[in-house]
Amino acid sequence: MGDATPSEETELGAACCQLFECSMRNEAKRLRTFRQWLGTSPVSARDLVKAGFFFVGPRDQVQCFCCGGVLMDWRPGDCPIVEHLKFFPSCRFICGEDVGNQEMLPLQEIFDTVDGQFLSLLQGIGSEETALPNEPEHPEMLTEEVRLSTFRNWPQYTDIHPEQLARAGFFYSGQGDVVRCFYCGGGVRSWSFGDDPWREHAKWYPGCDFLLLSKGREFVSSVQESFSSTLLSPFGGFLFSFFGKDESRMSTEEQLRRLQEEKMCKVCMDRDVSVVFVPCGHLVACGECALNLRLCPICRAVIRGSVKTFMS
Structure with missing residues (x-):
C-alpha cells in the first residue's frame, strides 16, 4: 500500500477530527479495552468492536468511537451492528462512510507479515493447524x-x-526486568545468568500459540518435563514439585528464587497466586487479577469458574 497524497492526508485528518474518540478508530485498540468484559456476556467483544464500540463500563456499557453513542444492558440475540443502527442511525461509521476505521488483520495475514521463522513454519503446516x-x-x-x-x-x-527476548516474543514493560509476550500477554521477570527466553516462555506459558508455532510442541513438552510447576492433583490436592532433575544441583539461593517464581501471580508479577481456574486446574493468578481474566494464561482455556486457595 502506497503513501497517501497530501490531499488524502488532509481529508483523513479532517475526518479524524470529526470523530468522537479518534484514538479508538483502531479495532485492535478497541479490543484491548474489553479485558474486563465478562465471558458470560450474551454479546462478544469482537462483535462489539466490529460494530465500532469500545468498552467504557460500568457493567456492559460500550461507546462508539465515531458518534459517541452509548449502549448497555445487552441481551441474548442482540446484534451490535443492528442495535447501533437502530439507536444511532446517523452515525457515519455504521452507515458505511469511510471515517478512518483501522481493521484488524486476519491472523493468517498477521503472521505472514511478521518474523521470518513464523512465515517458514506456516508454509510447512496445514491450514487446520x-x-x-x-x-x-x-x-x-x-x-x-x-x-x-x-x-x-x-x-x-x-x-x-x-x-534474545524480542526474538522469543517478549517486549519490555518498562518496570524492573519484567517482559511480556506480545501474543499471550504472559509476563516473566527475575532473569538470571544462563536463562533462555524460549525455555522460560515454554515453562510458564506452554499454551501460547506464538511459542508453539515458533518452537514446536516437542520443545514445549520437553521444557515442561524438566520444570514442574504447581499443579492441581487428580485427587483434589496440590502437587508442589518445584525442583526437577535439572534443578537439584542448583544453589539454595537459586532454588529459593525458583520457588518464589512458582508462587508469583503470572499476571501482575507481584502478589502470590491464590485462585485455581476451572476446568483446567491451573494455579497462576492472584484474586485481583483472576477477576479480569477470560482465558487461562497458561493453557489459554476458557475459564468457567474459579476456586480460592490458601497456602499454609
Whole structure:
C-alpha cells in the first residue's frame, strides 16, 4: 500500500477530527479495552468492536468511537451492528462512510507479515493447524523490530540480551526486568545468568500459540518435563514439585528464587497466586487479577469458574 497524497492526508485528518474518540478508530485498540468484559456476556467483544464500540463500563456499557453513542444492558440475540443502527442511525461509521476505521488483520495475514521463522513454519503446516483461536494480546508488538525498540532502558544488571527476548516474543514493560509476550500477554521477570527466553516462555506459558508455532510442541513438552510447576492433583490436592532433575544441583539461593517464581501471580508479577481456574486446574493468578481474566494464561482455556486457595 502506497503513501497517501497530501490531499488524502488532509481529508483523513479532517475526518479524524470529526470523530468522537479518534484514538479508538483502531479495532485492535478497541479490543484491548474489553479485558474486563465478562465471558458470560450474551454479546462478544469482537462483535462489539466490529460494530465500532469500545468498552467504557460500568457493567456492559460500550461507546462508539465515531458518534459517541452509548449502549448497555445487552441481551441474548442482540446484534451490535443492528442495535447501533437502530439507536444511532446517523452515525457515519455504521452507515458505511469511510471515517478512518483501522481493521484488524486476519491472523493468517498477521503472521505472514511478521518474523521470518513464523512465515517458514506456516508454509510447512496445514491450514487446520494454523487456525489460531485468539488475536494477539498486544498486536502493536507484532514485529520483532518493534519489540526490540522497547528495550532502550533495559536494566544493565541483567545478562539477558534484548535481542534474545524480542526474538522469543517478549517486549519490555518498562518496570524492573519484567517482559511480556506480545501474543499471550504472559509476563516473566527475575532473569538470571544462563536463562533462555524460549525455555522460560515454554515453562510458564506452554499454551501460547506464538511459542508453539515458533518452537514446536516437542520443545514445549520437553521444557515442561524438566520444570514442574504447581499443579492441581487428580485427587483434589496440590502437587508442589518445584525442583526437577535439572534443578537439584542448583544453589539454595537459586532454588529459593525458583520457588518464589512458582508462587508469583503470572499476571501482575507481584502478589502470590491464590485462585485455581476451572476446568483446567491451573494455579497462576492472584484474586485481583483472576477477576479480569477470560482465558487461562497458561493453557489459554476458557475459564468457567474459579476456586480460592490458601497456602499454609
